Amino acid sequence: MKPHLLKVEVVPEQSFAVRQQVNPLFYNQWHYHEELELTYVQEGSGIRFVGDSIQNFQAGDLILLGSNLPHFWRGENQTAANESTECQAMVVQFTANFWGDTFLDLPELSIIKELFRKARRGIHIKGETRQRVAEQMQAMVGAKGLDRLTALLHILQLIALSSETTFLSSDGFNIPLNDQDTRRIAKIHAFTLANFSQKIKLEEVAATVHLSPNAFCRYFKTHTRKTYSQFLLEIRIGHACKLLMEDRLSIGQICLESGFANFSNFNRYFKAITNLTPQAYARMYR
Numbered sequence: 001m002k003p004h005l006l007k008v009e010v011v012p013e014q015s016f017a018v019r020q021q022v023n024p025l026f027y028n029q030w031h032y033h034e035e036l037e038l039t040y041v042q043e044g045s046g047i048r049f050v051g052d053s054i055q056n057f058q059a060g061d062l063i064l065l066g067s068n069l070p071h072f073w074r075g076e077n078q079t080a081a082n083e084s085t086e087c088q089a090m091v092v093q094f095t096a097n098f099w100g101d102t103f104l105d106l107p108e109l110s111i112i113k114e115l116f117r118k119a120r121r122g123i124h125i126k127g128e129t130r131q132r133v134a135e136q137m138q139a140m141v142g143a144k145g146l147d148r149l150t151a152l153l154h155i156l157q158l159i160a161l162s163s164e165t166t167f168l169s170s171d172g173f174n175i176p177l178n179d180q181d182t183r184r185i186a187k188i189h190a191f192t193l194a195n196f197s198q199k200i201k202l203e204e205v206a207a208t209v210h211l212s213p214n215a216f217c218r219y220f221k222t223h224t225r226k227t228y229s230q231f232l233l234e235i236r237i238g239h240a241c242k243l244l245m246e247d248r249l250s251i252g253q254i255c256l257e258s259g260f261a262n263f264s265n266f267n268r269y270f271k272a273i274t275n276l277t278p279q280a281y282a283r284m285y286r
Helices: 107-121 127-141 146-161 179-195 202-208 213-224 228-246 251-257 263-274 278-285
Strands: 017-023 036-043 045-050 053-058 062-065 071-075 087-094 123-125 165-167
Touching: 017 127, 036 127, 045 062, 045 228, 053 228, 062 107, 062 127, 087 127, 087 146, 107 123, 107 146, 123 127, 127 146, 179 202, 179 213, 179 228, 202 213, 213 228, 228 251, 228 263, 228 278, 251 263, 251 278, 263 278
Parallel strands: none
Antiparallel strands: 017 087, 036 062, 036 087, 045 053, 045 071, 062 123, 123 165
């Protein structure tokens, strides 16, 4: 699967990009770029695709993505109060060798080199590390000259030494790069996100990419390392988690809005994915 190649613009007198990004849907397309990307979400929520990972995101999330790792962030258009909202984030983008081809071979930087290797799966940074990195990123927005470079090194050191991290994509996730696959996977994502709250027939989603149901199943499993039913289930449960956190609907209503026909199936699948019942998950966030 070849996601869209995105060119990252860098100011001529700077070696890497630091920006405040405000966008209702971030970059709402399955894409990748050579640059590593560190994103701190300041406002907004939605769903995040990284490699073969599907998770909700919210304000406070801090994510490091490795070079050429496919991803996209789909922000929510509405808040719980039904008002329009935007996502806002601080974003740092840099190539692994922007400081030269041999810099990372220095023994003092071995932990940074290893961090870049791990980032190929995507890294979710939490706890005190997240807070310290967010503060450094905020200071970096207005920094100039050598201060920008030393701030980035300090941030990478904090993440590399932290135990408050988890991987996003599965170990060994890799994809062949092909333009036709890019368009197909994007269409499957778009169709599923638009229709997951309803019953989706395999024939319908297969038709969006002009494949027979059997060919579609083989194709999707080959390119995502999961079945379409598992992909759909993860999106539905992720949406249910978001609604449970908002605490504005009954669990029965959430079951229906998330695309489940009956409560027993909803309860069973929810626990299989989150290791919690919907009731326990809701209590955790109240």
